[in-house]
Amino acid sequence: MPELKSRPLTPKPFAPFGAVIDAAAARKVFAINRGTTQRYHALATVDLDGGHAAISLARAQPFAPPLTISMLERHPLGTQAFVPLNGTRWVVVVADSPDATPRAFLADRGQGVQYHRGTWHHPLLALDQGGDFLIVDRVGAGDNCEEVRLAQSWVVAPV
Numbered sequence: 001m002p003e004l005k006s007r008p009l010t011p012k013p014f015a016p017f018g019a020v021i022d023a024a025a026a027r028k029v030f031a032i033n034r035g036t037t038q039r040y041h042a043l044a045t046v047d048l049d050g051g052h053a054a055i056s057l058a059r060a061q062p063f064a065p066p067l068t069i070s071m072l073e074r075h076p077l078g079t080q081a082f083v084p085l086n087g088t089r090w091v092v093v094v095a096d097s098p099d100a101t102p103r104a105f106l107a108d109r110g111q112g113v114q115y116h117r118g119t120w121h122h123p124l125l126a127l128d129q130g131g132d133f134l135i136v137d138r139v140g141a142g143d144n145c146e147e148v149r150l151a152q153s154w155v156v157a158p159v
Contacts, residue, residue, distance in 0.1 A: 001153055002155070006104040009108065014105060017103075018094075018115040021114060044081055048078040052139060056134075056137070059133075060088070066156060069153060071150060072095055072120040074118050082114075083134040084107070089109055094115070095120045096120070
């Protein structure tokens with residue numbers, strides 16, 4: 001089975017697939033609340049086709065490497081964001097299409113992502129102890145989740 005090497009999650013190589021939600025990626029930072037808080041502004045913006053944005057929690061069980069990737073999903077009607085709430089490391093797997101070679105990124109503690117609308121990705125792959133994730137995505141009418149089995153399975157290299 002072919003192996004995917006995980007690379008660190010940084011904004012530039014991830015840009016074709018979405019945004020990195022991380023203070024280090026902020027373009028605009030300013031003080032709020034009388035100077036007691038730094039706001040890392042608009043790290044990602046929600047893109048919806050109808051429906052409305054919803055904020056949810058997911059409690060992810062940990063996966064132990066090696067991770068086998070045999071399916072992908074996408075959400076054609078809206079963006080989808082995942083942000084770990086308790087410092088969980090996780091693996092982000094994305095692809096240009098189900099026929100393309102996937103790419104694996106290691107999200108360090110506290111890093112989140114927002115997938116562009118229609119981006120092919122693997123479901124949540126939490127490492128270590130697993131943990132809670134904040135999810136921001138679209139809810140409403142229409143089929144907003146497409147899943148596909150890959151013709152070729154992949155193994156994500158140990159992280």
